[in-house]
Amino acid sequence: MKRRNFIKxxxxxxxxxxxxxxxxxxxxxxxxxxxxxxxxxxxxAGLLGQALDGFANSVGEMSAGRLTIDxxxxxxxxxxxxxxxxxQSGTAQMGYGAPYYWTGKSDSISFVACMPFGLNVQEQNAxxxxxxxxxxxxxxxxxxxxxxxxxxxxxxxxxxxxxxxEVNTVADLQGLKFRMPGLGGEILKTFGTNVINLPxxxxxxALTSGAIDGTEWIGPAADLGSGLYKVCKNYYYPGWHxxxxxxxxxxxxxxxxxxxxxxxxxxxxxxxxxNLMVLSRFQAANNTALQTLINEHDVNLAPYSDExxxxxxxxxxxxxxxxxxxxxxxxxxxxxxxxxxxxxVQWSGYSxxxxxxxxxxxxxxxx
Amino acid sequence: MKRRNFIKxxxxxxxxxxxxxxxxxxxxxxxxxxxxxxxxxxxxAGLLGQALDGFANSVGEMSAGRLTIDxxxxxxxxxxxxxxxxxQSGTAQMGYGAPYYWTGKSDSISFVACMPFGLNVQEQNAxxxxxxxxxxxxxxxxxxxxxxxxxxxxxxxxxxxxxxxEVNTVADLQGLKFRMPGLGGEILKTFGTNVINLPxxxxxxALTSGAIDGTEWIGPAADLGSGLYKVCKNYYYPGWHxxxxxxxxxxxxxxxxxxxxxxxxxxxxxxxxxNLMVLSRFQAANNTALQTLINEHDVNLAPYSDExxxxxxxxxxxxxxxxxxxxxxxxxxxxxxxxxxxxxVQWSGYSxxxxxxxxxxxxxxxx
Numbered sequence: 001m002k003r004r005n006f007i008k009x010x011x012x013x014x015x016x017x018x019x020x021x022x023x024x025x026x027x028x029x030x031x032x033x034x035x036x037x038x039x040x041x042x043x044x045a046g047l048l049g050q051a052l053d054g055f056a057n058s059v060g061e062m063s064a065g066r067l068t069i070d071x072x073x074x075x076x077x078x079x080x081x082x083x084x085x086x087x088q089s090g091t092a093q094m095g096y097g098a099p100y101y102w103t104g105k106s107d108s109i110s111f112v113a114c115m116p117f118g119l120n121v122q123e124q125n126a127x128x129x130x131x132x133x134x135x136x137x138x139x140x141x142x143x144x145x146x147x148x149x150x151x152x153x154x155x156x157x158x159x160x161x162x163x164x165x166e167v168n169t170v171a172d173l174q175g176l177k178f179r180m181p182g183l184g185g186e187i188l189k190t191f192g193t194n195v196i197n198l199p200x201x202x203x204x205x206a207l208t209s210g211a212i213d214g215t216e217w218i219g220p221a222a223d224l225g226s227g228l229y230k231v232c233k234n235y236y237y238p239g240w241h242x243x244x245x246x247x248x249x250x251x252x253x254x255x256x257x258x259x260x261x262x263x264x265x266x267x268x269x270x271x272x273x274x275n276l277m278v279l280s281r282f283q284a285a286n287n288t289a290l291q292t293l294i295n296e297h298d299v300n301l302a303p304y305s306d307e308x309x310x311x312x313x314x315x316x317x318x319x320x321x322x323x324x325x326x327x328x329x330x331x332x333x334x335x336x337x338x339x340x341x342x343x344x345v346q347w348s349g350y351s352x353x354x355x356x357x358x359x360x361x362x363x364x365x366x367x
Numbered sequence: 368m369k370r371r372n373f374i375k376x377x378x379x380x381x382x383x384x385x386x387x388x389x390x391x392x393x394x395x396x397x398x399x400x401x402x403x404x405x406x407x408x409x410x411x412a413g414l415l416g417q418a419l420d421g422f423a424n425s426v427g428e429m430s431a432g433r434l435t436i437d438x439x440x441x442x443x444x445x446x447x448x449x450x451x452x453x454x455q456s457g458t459a460q461m462g463y464g465a466p467y468y469w470t471g472k473s474d475s476i477s478f479v480a481c482m483p484f485g486l487n488v489q490e491q492n493a494x495x496x497x498x499x500x501x502x503x504x505x506x507x508x509x510x511x512x513x514x515x516x517x518x519x520x521x522x523x524x525x526x527x528x529x530x531x532x533e534v535n536t537v538a539d540l541q542g543l544k545f546r547m548p549g550l551g552g553e554i555l556k557t558f559g560t561n562v563i564n565l566p567x568x569x570x571x572x573a574l575t576s577g578a579i580d581g582t583e584w585i586g587p588a589a590d591l592g593s594g595l596y597k598v599c600k601n602y603y604y605p606g607w608h609x610x611x612x613x614x615x616x617x618x619x620x621x622x623x624x625x626x627x628x629x630x631x632x633x634x635x636x637x638x639x640x641x642n643l644m645v646l647s648r649f650q651a652a653n654n655t656a657l658q659t660l661i662n663e664h665d666v667n668l669a670p671y672s673d674e675x676x677x678x679x680x681x682x683x684x685x686x687x688x689x690x691x692x693x694x695x696x697x698x699x700x701x702x703x704x705x706x707x708x709x710x711x712v713q714w715s716g717y718s719x720x721x722x723x724x725x726x727x728x729x730x731x732x733x734x
């Protein structure tokens with residue numbers, strides 16, 4: 001029996017049996033206490049490690065200890081990219097990472113993270129919570145893996161990435177050894193880039209050894225701490241490949257379905273809260289970190305050239321739909337996202353995009 | 368004693384006194400049950416009425432009934448703009464509205480809502496949660512009124528507003544009777560506009576009677592339901608006056624401070640969750656509503672003219688700092704926001720703003 005039903009039923013018994021209810025409630029509450037293990041693809045020390053710990057603490061506190069979650073960060077229990085295996089095998093009950101880390105498991109799951117030139121963060125959240133996105137991601141990507149999905153963080157618009165040498169032309173992409181997960185990496189492959197996927201914890205070593213020539217990571221706040229500037233000095237924007245990447249929490253589907261309604265609500269709200277807090281923390285810290293990178297670490301900040309943006313954009317229009325043909329699930333997810341994107345691009349053109357262009361006019365800078 | 372301390376203390380008693388603990392816990396839990404009344408400035412039927420009800424339900428469910436909140440929407444217990452008085456007088460324990468509705472109570476509180484040409488929604492949330500915004504709003508605006516503040520919704524970038532007749536020049540603003548709360552209205556006053564503030568429930572009647580010539584409201588999703596198109600056909604963008612308006616939940620400060628730590632966390636997370644959900648729901652619905660307004664209700668969608676935007680922007684740079692001189696609290700809040708805005712405008716220029724301009728290039732439209 002779910003706890004809520006238990007409470008409803010005992011309430012029906014009425015005040016005269018209060019003593020009996022009290023006698024019952026202690027073992028019933030003890031029975032419903034759960035202890036979960038969470039495994040993460042992200043390191044403990046960084047913002048995303050703190051986000052997972054904060055999530056776990058708040059679930060424990062809000063549920064008054066009825067659901068407690070022990071967190072294991074990257075490498076503490078399993079290797080970063082094995083977080084999904086740990087949940088599928090029952091070693092852990094939940095995992096934390098980014099959907100495109102699990103591309104080997106699913107042809108559709110990368111589309112949940114973001115699409116090159118796709119939705120920005122407001123639009124991603126609109127899709128998730130009021131565009132049917134969470135349900136569709138479950139149907140086409142997570143449920144087939146025995147998992148339940150909830151968004152639990154967003155990077156906002158990322159930086160384009162770090163390069164040892166300048167990249168200005170399409171020719172510069174050829175033969176480049178570059179770390180880029182997800183759909184963006186699939187586009188670069190068609191330009192002859194040697195695309196490599198590595199967990200964040202291994203990127204600096206790979207750059208230092210020369211195994212890779214460059215990498216995208218997240219944005220200034222996360223990138224400063226990762227020390228990538230020690231090897232690469234060319235830092236490009238904007239993150240065409242990751243306009244706003246959803247970080248995923250995923251749960252053993254059977255554990256999720258067995259959870260009492262009120263505990264499901266607590267987990268849902270804690271995940272949504274973490275979603276907003278991760279974005280807000282990145283946003284609040286990004287510019288200060290960027291200025292530190294420029295002024296203290298001699299980083300060259302530059303926009304991608306028009307040539308590159310134009311060429312990559314054109315290539316995206318053929319590569320992404322092709323990738324969406326790999327399975328019926330991927331096709332369904334992609335088609336839904338494309339339709340949603342069209343209406344969002346139109347709305348954002350009248351609102352956010354238009355406003356931001358007006359705001360940067362010189363006369364408003366003194367406010 | 369706070370409940371968390373009670374649990375800690377009883378845990379220290381140890382397992383041998385489990386029976387005594389059980390006997391104690393029933394009256395202790397009963398004692399700590401609280402029932403709050405919430406009053407809102409918004410109508411029950413709309414998205415914001417549903418948001419408040421959803422918030423109250425989730426607090427009740429997550430707290431397993433230890434804190435239940437009865438909601439009274441606009442006019443159900445008090446008039447919309449009297450919500451703050453109801454909380455200050457102890458009739459209600461929390462209220463819901465928009466900070467600029469309480470301008471009569473505080474010279475600084477309008478700055479909490481938003482600033483003309485100010486922060487967008489990502490930036491507002493970054494300021495609130497990781498830029499010290501909530502604490503500063505409490506210090507400079509809410510605490511002096513005996514209240515605690517938490518953001519509980521954001522409209523995102525609003526539409527510019529509804530006008531019976533076209534407005535193209537500065538001369539068109541003179542003598543206009545226009546509803547616009549907050550700092551934007553203060554700017555319009557300097558152009559000779561007769562600025563009026565009315566709760567949403569009274570706007571359509573005022574338009575119909577000719578008491579006002581136009582109004583700003585929120586955005587298409589909310590505006591469609593309000594029926595403003597029945598009187599006004601000219602619908603302008605972007606919302607220079609409200610780039611991203613924070614909706615406020617506010618709590619009797621003594622009630623808030625008396626709340627157990629875990630109940631404070633539940634309320635905080637439910638409010639942050641509602642903050643994200645309100646924005647996401649508006650975003651998901653806005654463009655469909657906008658197309659309905661255009662195609663089924665003959666609404667003329669138009670950008671504000673460059674002349675108007677330029678003139679209003681220049682005026683903002685003198686009017687807003689003057690308003691910030693009204694009190695030390697307002698000055699402190701304004702100075703903080705201006706500093707935060709500078710770093711955000713810089714970062715958004717490299718990220719969101721830059722990306723959105725790249726994305727609207729024609730070649731990406733087919734994705």
